[in-house]
Amino acid sequence: MSNAMRTPAGAINVERYQGAVAEGRFRRLWNANAPGYLFLLPWLVGFFGLTLGPALMSLYLSFTDYDMLQSPRWVGMANYVRIATADPKFSAAMHVTLTYVVFSVPFKLTFALLVAMALNRGLRGLPIYRAIFYLPSLLGGSVAIAVLWRQLFASDGLVNAALSHFGIEGPSWISHPSYSIYTLVALSVWQFGSPMIIFLAGLRQIPQDMYEAASLDGASKFRQFYKITLPLLTPVIFFNAVVQTIEAFKAFTPAFIISGGTGGPINSTLFYTLYLYQEAFGNFRMGYASALAWILVMIIAIFTAFSFLTSRYWVHYDD
Amino acid sequence: MTFRVSRRNFVAGGATLLSLSALGTSALAQETRLRLLWWGSQPRADRTNKVSELYKAKNAGTTINGEFLGWADYWPRLATQVAGRNAPDIIQMDYRYIVEYARRGALAPLESYMPSKLQLEDFDPAQIEGGKVDGHLYGVSLGANSAATVVNAAAFKEAGIDIPTQKTTWEEFGKIGAEMTKAGKRKGYFGFADGSGVEPALENYLRQRGKALYTADSKIAFGPEEASEWFDMWAKFREAGACVTPDIQALYKDTIDTSPLTVGKAACDYAHSNQFVGYQAMVKDKLALTNYMRITPDSKGGHYRKPSMFFSVSAQSKVMDLAVDYVNFFVKNPDAAVILDVERGIPESKAMRDVVATKLDETGKVPLDYVAGLGDLAGPLPPPPPTGAGEGQLILRNIAEQVAFGQLTPSDGGKQLVTEITQILARG
Numbered sequence: 071m072s073n074a075m076r077t078p079a080g081a082i083n084v085e086r087y088q089g090a091v092a093e094g095r096f097r098r099l100w101n102a103n104a105p106g107y108l109f110l111l112p113w114l115v116g117f118f119g120l121t122l123g124p125a126l127m128s129l130y131l132s133f134t135d136y137d138m139l140q141s142p143r144w145v146g147m148a149n150y151v152r153i154a155t156a157d158p159k160f161s162a163a164m165h166v167t168l169t170y171v172v173f174s175v176p177f178k179l180t181f182a183l184l185v186a187m188a189l190n191r192g193l194r195g196l197p198i199y200r201a202i203f204y205l206p207s208l209l210g211g212s213v214a215i216a217v218l219w220r221q222l223f224a225s226d227g228l229v230n231a232a233l234s235h236f237g238i239e240g241p242s243w244i245s246h247p248s249y250s251i252y253t254l255v256a257l258s259v260w261q262f263g264s265p266m267i268i269f270l271a272g273l274r275q276i277p278q279d280m281y282e283a284a285s286l287d288g289a290s291k292f293r294q295f296y297k298i299t300l301p302l303l304t305p306v307i308f309f310n311a312v313v314q315t316i317e318a319f320k321a322f323t324p325a326f327i328i329s330g331g332t333g334g335p336i337n338s339t340l341f342y343t344l345y346l347y348q349e350a351f352g353n354f355r356m357g358y359a360s361a362l363a364w365i366l367v368m369i370i371a372i373f374t375a376f377s378f379l380t381s382r383y384w385v386h387y388d389d
Numbered sequence: 390m391t392f393r394v395s396r397r398n399f400v401a402g403g404a405t406l407l408s409l410s411a412l413g414t415s416a417l418a419q420e421t422r423l424r425l426l427w428w429g430s431q432p433r434a435d436r437t438n439k440v441s442e443l444y445k446a447k448n449a450g451t452t453i454n455g456e457f458l459g460w461a462d463y464w465p466r467l468a469t470q471v472a473g474r475n476a477p478d479i480i481q482m483d484y485r486y487i488v489e490y491a492r493r494g495a496l497a498p499l500e501s502y503m504p505s506k507l508q509l510e511d512f513d514p515a516q517i518e519g520g521k522v523d524g525h526l527y528g529v530s531l532g533a534n535s536a537a538t539v540v541n542a543a544a545f546k547e548a549g550i551d552i553p554t555q556k557t558t559w560e561e562f563g564k565i566g567a568e569m570t571k572a573g574k575r576k577g578y579f580g581f582a583d584g585s586g587v588e589p590a591l592e593n594y595l596r597q598r599g600k601a602l603y604t605a606d607s608k609i610a611f612g613p614e615e616a617s618e619w620f621d622m623w624a625k626f627r628e629a630g631a632c633v634t635p636d637i638q639a640l641y642k643d644t645i646d647t648s649p650l651t652v653g654k655a656a657c658d659y660a661h662s663n664q665f666v667g668y669q670a671m672v673k674d675k676l677a678l679t680n681y682m683r684i685t686p687d688s689k690g691g692h693y694r695k696p697s698m699f700f701s702v703s704a705q706s707k708v709m710d711l712a713v714d715y716v717n718f719f720v721k722n723p724d725a726a727v728i729l730d731v732e733r734g735i736p737e738s739k740a741m742r743d744v745v746a747t748k749l750d751e752t753g754k755v756p757l758d759y760v761a762g763l764g765d766l767a768g769p770l771p772p773p774p775p776t777g778a779g780e781g782q783l784i785l786r787n788i789a790e791q792v793a794f795g796q797l798t799p800s801d802g803g804k805q806l807v808t809e810i811t812q813i814l815a816r817g
Contacts, residue, residue: 138472139493225636226577245639247794330642331461332783335635336790351465353780354489356472 132360142357149361160362162337163345169251170341171318174258179310182262186269187299200267207263215257216327220244223253244328247338254339257324265310272306273299304385312377319370322347342366423711425455426470427481427698428463430667433732440725444718451711460643471495476703478712482528483698484519488773490701491522497702498525502713508721511739519696519770528699529716532734534663535692535760535767536589538581538681543674544656548572552677553657555766559594559622559682566631569656580631581657582649583638585623586789588782590659593681593691594619596768607775609810617803620792624799635793645671662756663697663734669752678759680766690768694760697734735760777813784809 107114132149134142153160189199209215222228225242233240243249276299284294300307322343325333333340333348346366350359427437434457441453456477458466464486470476471490482490490496499507509517509529520528538553545552548569553562566580584590592602594615601610626632633649641647645667650658660668662678669676681691700719702712719725726741731753736742749757774781785806792802 137493138468139490139495220640224640225634242636242640245636247790247796330644330647332642332786334787334790335639336787336794336796347465348783351468352783353777354468 128360128363131357132364134357135355136357136360137354138356139354145357149358150365152358153361153365159337159340159345163333163340163342166251166333166338166340167319167321167342170255170258170321171315173252173255174318175311175314177255177259178262178314179265179307181259182265182310183269183303183307185262186266186273189266189270190273200270203266204263207261209261213327215324219253219257219328245335247336250329250335250338254321254324254328257328258318258321265314268306268310269303272303276302301386305387308377308381308385312374315373315377316370319366319373421451421708421711423451423453423479423708423715424477425453425479425715426463426467426477427455427457428460429457429481430459432667432670433457436729436732439728440719440722443722443724443728444715447718448714453715471703471705474705476705478703478706478708479715480701480703481531481698482701484696485774485778487520487528487699487701488522489776491525491527492776495704496527497704497706497709498527499529499702499713500526506710506713507717509738512737513694515770516694516696516737519773520699522773528696528701529720530696530699530734530737531720531729532663532697532731532736533694533760534661534697534734534756535694535763536593536681537660537662537665537678537756537759539650539658539660539665539668540677540679541650541656541672541674542677544575544578545569547574553679553682555680555764556686557679557682558686559684562682563622563626563629563631566626566657567629570630575653577654579633579637579649579655581626581633582641582655582659583623583627583632583635583789583793584659585620585793586638586786587659588785589661590681591616591619591785592771594684596693596771597684597688597691601771602781603772603775603778603814605772607814609807609814611807613800613804613807615803616806617800620789620799620802623789624792627793635790638793639790661695661697662759663731665756665759666730666732666752669755676755678755680759680763683766689765692763692767693770694763694767695770696737731756775814777816780813781810784813 131142133144133146135145135148136142185203189196189203193199220227223243224230224245225240227243229243230240241249244253280298281294284298289297320343321341325339325341325344326347329339329344331344331348331352333344342362343366346359346362349355349362425437425441427433429437434455437457438455441455445451445453467476467480476495480490480496482496487496503509503526507529512530513533516530516533517526520526520530540552542552550565550568550572553565557565562581569580570578588602595601595611598615600612600615604610623632627635632638633655637649637654640652641649645651645660645664648658648660648668649655651668651671658668659681665676665678683689683691700716702709702716706712719729720736720738721741723741723744726736726738726744727748729736730745731749735757736745746757788797788802788806788809791797792799797805
């Protein structure tokens with residue numbers, strides 16, 4: 071206002087004119103789009119309030135010492151330096167998580183693809199089978215699963231009972247530090263429902279006449295799979311691989327429930343997120359846990375970027 | 390179609406929303422609404438809620454919202470609520486965490502309410518002391534208990550072996566355990582659980598040797614020699630088959646239902662006396678309580694009467710007076726005492742102890758007699774564990790497992806335990 075007072079009269083008019091035009095355009099845009107924004111409002115509130123806000127907050131906290139009871143104290147890069155140089159539990163957790171990713175993702179995808187192909191052969195009652203195979207994924211990390219896994223993999227469990235018929239005396243798979251992680255891999259493979267459904271959809275997209283033409287030419291079933299199914303399915307495989315890898319990095323509940331939150335025996339099921347949770351809520355080190363979280367974000371980002379970069383050598387989008 | 394919200398409508402709508410939200414927090418409701426948070430199982434919740442009902446009946450217009458969780462979920466929830474300025478008015482507090490919460494200003498000091506609103510005259514002075522941090526009272530003890538060995542008396546009878554007594558040494562205990570395992574009356578049954586990673590058991594052992602876990606000024610109070618000897622003793626028990634194998638012990642998740650004793654793998658386990666009621670509820674066989682073993686026949690002072698849990702009042706509470714009144718009711722009202730029984734430990738108030746003693750059933754009498762009969766086994770209450778003690782307990786369990794699974798020798802295990810705990814305490 072005070073500025074406008076001192077400028078020549080003509081200039082004020084121009085400003086006013088431009089202001090009026092801008093205001094009018096804004097008003098028109100608002101009138102046209104207001105319902106849209108109103109419908110978006112819950113999502114916007116959720117995104118800014120529950121995703122972006124907390125994420126930025128945790129980025130800030132990762133540079134502080136914060137015990138949740140007193141206000142955060144700025145410590146600069148100290149948390150990150152400690153993660154990189156002086157935290158044996160970080161490397162233990164990283165090792166467990168990478169083992170889990172490397173074993174669970176390929177097995178899970180292979181299994182999901184095999185089941186999807188079996189289901190794709192026009193079975194009667196297909197929806198029922200789909201639902202049954204999807205069920206384990208819904209059960210997720212419930213307490214019932216922890217109990218079930220104990221019944222299966224404890225020293226006197228079902229797995230060892232089966233092995234004893236062959237004269238093998240198995241260890242307690244679930245509570246021996248050398249094997250416990252693989253019982254969690256098995257749990258993850260068993261929960262193959264969601265990649266299976268996506269594979270099933272992908273298989274449906276492959277034109278049947280290609281197979282007909284191939285079998286007329288005398289191609290074996292295996293050759294048909296190798297030359298038709300697999301190449302045409304690569305976009306779906308790629309999608310599933312990226313999603314499942316990210317999921318595997320973030321795995322938390324199974325280890326939390328089966329080990330009772332300890333990550334034991336001897337850190338053998340100390341998943342990265344479980345360690346992060348222990349630091350944040352068990353040891354009151356929210357700042358340090360935030361730094362751990364951002365390291366995980368970076369690792370996942372690197373893995374995903376790597377997948378996308380290599381994808382052009384093996385993913386085919388041509389029809 | 391156009392869609393308009395006029396400024397006037399917007400303001401009117403906002404005002405309506407504001408007044409609606411104000412309804413929920415009217416001043417009147419604030420003054421009489423009490424929030425209560427504790428950990429424990431359903432039976433404890435039933436007892437607590439009954440006491441709340443009783444309090445409401447005597448104080449018309451008060452509402453009490455009680456909430457409970459399991460031990461493992463409880464601490465994350467409490468920390469989050471305190472950080473979010475949404476702490477419950479009354480908080481069940483553990484001896485392990487009282488220093489952390491008190492020093493960080495989350496709890497209200499209560500000594501100014503004594504004796505007008507908080508009448509603790511007939512409490513054991515040492516137990517009141519247990520609720521103090523830096524000279525201020527931050528917690529009112531809800532009961533006393535002591536570490537104890539839970540024994541499956543029926544299994545011992547079956548095998549024709551006498552259960553350990555107050556005089557039994559660790560060495561003799563090892564022999565008893567090996568005998569029990571050898572008797573083989575039950576399939577895959579061992580003498581006792583592996584206690585090498587059980588913090589109260591190690592603490593008891595250290596105290597008998599004149600040491601402790603932590604000093605009053607938050608330092609480690611034992612050396613690698615004691616820790617190595619401890620791990621070595623357990624290695625010998627394992628070798629002799631006296632205790633369960635490490636993979637059985639690894640399934641124990643610090644809950645009664647996963648204890649080797651409860652799941653039928655061992656005849657003895659290590660617990661606290663107030664948990665006896667819980668154990669007996671889950672095991673069909675008749676159980677008994679005895680102390681932790683002695684190192685030599687004349688070593689003493691390992692045990693102590695531990696305030697099992699406290700009620701603390703949040704420093705953020707807006708109904709401080711009401712909260713203190715409720716806490717006083719909880720520990721001093723005879724009807725409440727009868728409802729609460731010895732489930733949270735033996736009442737600290739002498740008058741309430743007398744009220745409860747006459748009403749106890751056989752199972753309830755066991756912990757009462759046990760704590761009363763500790764004799765020379767009991768020593769003074771150690772200072773509250775320092776910041777980082779919760780992590781120390783995890784480290785002990787981790788290293789005990791490494792020794793048990795043969796990844797560390799007992800002597801290296803002892804050294805590593807002391808090094809790691811020292812580091813944790815230095816980090817704070």
